[in-house]
Amino acid sequence: MGLETTFGDSILTTKISEVVNWARKYALYPMPFGTACCAIEYMASMASHYDTSRFGAEIVRFSPRQADLLIVAGTVSHKLAPILKTIYDQMLEPKWVIAMGACASSGGFYDNYATVQGIDSIIPVDVYIPGCPPRPEAFIGAVIKIMQKIETESVLRFGEEDNDENAGESDNKA
DSSP: OOHHHHHGGGOOOOOHHHHHHHHHHTOOOEEEEEOSHHHHHHHHHHSTTTOGGGGTOOOOOSSGGGOSEEEEESOOBTTTHHHHHHHHHHSOSSOEEEEESHHHHHOTTOOSTTBOSOGGGTSOOSEEEOSSSOOHHHHHHHHHHHHHHHHHBOSSSTTSBOOGGGSSOOOOOO
């Protein structure tokens, strides 16, 4: 005689990390930071033909305080870099970043004094999308990679992967 006889099929046991990560995974709130032609491809990927809403990432937020996924699409100049850093800092944790296109990933063909050669020198990047401009299918693939990354994160130890062998250990680093 256990809980199954009392509650039947109305009880579900799981880990808190799995429940929270499941909710985070299917409720992404992207904020586009579009500066060039990659932003047009991002708009195409959000249209009905590619249907990004099936991944739970269709509600675009234009406020960093309401977004958890920053999509940098296009060229970032050194004059624009502090603005990008401020937007990233205003986002709440947990947050993820996609560098969309060759210009955001590596500076593209703009090898000059005014262009940042990859936004990873300003903010941390989770997924890079190659191409000039990248196809909407590549953007959907990047969203899927972000979702896979979210699945493995721990809720209690943010930024670390959720491993069962490390679940009982505590960090005693001084």
